[in-house]
Amino acid sequence: MTRSLVLLSLLAGLVSALPTNRADLDSCLSSSGASYLTSSSSGWDDAIAAYNQRYTYQPAAVAYPTSSAEAGAVVQCASAAGVPVTARSGGHSYAAYGLGGADGFLVVDTSKFARVIVDQDSGQAVVGTGLRLGDVAQQLYDSGERALPHGTCPYVGVGGHAAFGGYGFQSREWGLTLDRMIGATLVLANGTVAEVSATSYPDLFWAIRGSAPSFGIALSYIFATLPAPPTTTFFSYYFPSSASASQALLALQSFGLNADAKLGMEMVLGPGQWYFTGAYTGTSDELATAIAPLLDQLPATTSDSTVQELGWIDYLVAVGGEGTIDTTAPDTRDTFYAKSAVVPSTALLSTADVDAFISYLNTQGPASGTQWFVEAELYGGTPSAISQVPENATAYGNRDGLLTFQLYASSSNYAPPYPQAGFDFVDGMFAALDKHRAVPLDFYPNYVDDRLTDQQWQSGYYGPNYARLLRIKEEVDPTGVFAYPQAIGK
Ligand SMILES: Cc1cc2nc3c(=O)[nH]c(=O)nc-3n(C[C@H](O)[C@H](O)[C@H](O)COP(=O)(O)OP(=O)(O)OC[C@H]3O[C@@H](n4cnc5c(N)ncnc54)[C@H](O)[C@@H]3O)c2cc1C
Incomplete structure (x- = not known):
């Protein structure tokens, strides 16, 4: 057979296989005991709406099992029909992986498992x-x-x-x-x-x-x-506009290496501003002692800074920023691209890396036409519980990560379409941080990034653990x- 004939017969096989598999899937799901939706069901558009509106994947079906037997049955249906399967919980994957990250998946939605x-x-x-x-x-x-x-x-x-x-x-x-x-x-x-x-x-x-x-x-x-904890102190520290973001980021990095484990915090950067926010398990006096070695390196904080001692649920409400932690009301959605960058404590950012990054944000941010922010989250340091777990103890591999950056840009009105300038701006943020480094930055799998190469995500999420996962x-x-x-x- 010629190459084109082979191709034609393959295509013919594919075309005839698809409806058969689809029919097989439907008939199997209908006897699985689980409720499910397909593209002809009412409620389909809501069922397949991704948090990140850049994605509009069309699953084969969305199943809502209520028992492990039903969940097992729907997976068997998909497997027998040659349909790939994905789990969905809250649907907040940055790349819509709860829908499979491609068309044609059986989505197994676990929302009925809610106790x-x-x-x-x-x-x-x-x-x-x-x-x-x-x-x-x-x-x-x-x-x-x-x-x-x-x-x-x-x-x-x-x-x-x-x-x-x-x-x-x-x-x-x-x-x-x-x-x-x-x-x-x-x-x-x-x-x-x-x-x-x-x-x-x-x-x-x-x-x-x-x-x-x-x-x-x-x-x-x-x-x-x-x-x-009976008392959690939630804080946000702001600084005069003359204060240097580069100096603050470098100070956070060196302070973080030995910071009290009861302190969790991040530096947030956005258009024309930056600040520190976080929480301390304990009182405001204890926070003041723990964070003094960082604040002492910077200009005095401004009067809009806030330090609140809160009970646990009040703290969660405050840090969540929604006025409640009840999720009965529908969530808002976004249209965005984000990358992560994990800085190992053994290969910190240099002054030149940080200066290049801050300068890039200042010069390119205003021109990007996006709504953007950066978070530099303090994960590690010697006392940190995250870093004390051996690298090979769980598949999650970034135990040596000191700072995890989130580099995030939404479309100007948070709705589609997403501009190419958004990808370019976020790519440029990462390049500014990374380009002079001998040791590459790693990646955080919960800030999942579908534009990474296979080599990047395999080693950046998992490091040496990838071989065992395989x-x-x-x-x-x-x-x-x-x-x-x-x-x-x-
Ligand atoms: C507004 C917002 C704020 C965030 N804040 C933080 C934060 O403070 N800290 C942080 O660490 N991360 C944060 N994230 C990232 C978040 O942790 C990830 O996006 C997370 O994976 C979303 O989980 P989900 O169940 O909502 O999403 P889904 O889209 O349902 O699932 C995400 C991935 O997990 C898989 N999955 C879901 N459920 C199951 C299951 N039952 N069994 C097996 N696999 C499953 C899916 O297949 C998919 O690959 C935030 C994300 C958003 C959108």
Whole structure:
């Protein structure tokens, strides 16, 4: 056969395979017991709306199982029909990976798994992955004043957040959300359901703490919770306009190497301004002592700075910025591109790197036509609970990360279309930080970036852990049922 005939016959095979698979999937889903939507269902547009409106993927179907048996059945349906599968929790993936990151996926939405059950003796909590962080926090607090470390946005889903990290201002003391995980109920590629922990499927338990969606659908996580602290001091420090952002960023970097683990903070930069914000587990006097070595290097803070001693839920409401952590009302959406950059404590930013970065923001920011911000989040340092976990103890690999940058630009009105200038501006931010470095910057998988090369995300998210992830993937999902663009083995 000539090359074009081979191509034609392949295409013919594909065209005839697609409707058959689609029909197979529909008929199998209809007998799975789970409710599901397809493109002809009412409510379809809402069901497939991504948080980041740059993405408009068309899944094959969205299933809403209510039990592990139903979840296993829908995965088997997709696998038999040759349809790739993705899990969705809060739908806040930057690259819409909760929809698969491509057309044609079966989306397994875990929103029906929405309970928190706390064992009062051990403090262990079973947390349904359909819950948002605000609801997890409230339910834990209502069940004996328990708490977890996690991010600030109440609407982010715990399913994805704990799958890839989970940073909040308590993480230097308590770890990432995934560091509190001691088990999970996981639907595997063959539709079976595994209870994974350090003693049961230990390889899978290792893998899901950093890369869960490559290995299964987590229906619930078990976390070792902590007593909610009686006092959390939430702060924002502002400085006179003459103060130097470069000096502040360099000061944060050197201070962070040994900063008190009860202190979590970030430097936020935006058009014409920068400031520090964060939280201390303890009183405002204790915060003042802990942060003095940083503030002493900078001009006096201005009078609009705020320092508030708060109870746990009031703190979460304040840091979330939504006036509530209740997620009953619909969330707002955005249209954006973001990159991360993780600075290892063993290869810090030089003065030249920081000067180039700040100068780039000042000169290119106003011309970018975007709504932009940068966060330099303090993760590591010798006392940090994140850094004290060995690099190979979980799939999440950036244990040596001192600062994690988020480089973020939305379209001018936060709605589509997204301008090419936004990509160029964010790419330029990263290049300004990275271009003179001998040691490359790493990446944070929860600020997922689908424009990274395979080599960049594999080594930047996982480092040496990627090889073990590949081996486990080949064992438990050899045909690639869970196959989103940055799935292990893709
Ligand atoms: C407004 C906003 C604020 C944020 N703030 C923070 C922050 O303070 N700290 C921080 O660390 N991160 C933060 N993030 C990033 C956030 O942690 C990630 O986007 C996270 O992955 C979103 O999880 P999700 O469940 O909402 O998203 P989804 O789109 O549902 O899922 C994200 C990824 O996780 C997978 N996944 C979801 N559920 C499951 C499951 N049950 N089993 C297996 N895999 C699953 C999906 O397949 C997908 O690959 C923020 C994001 C946004 C949009």
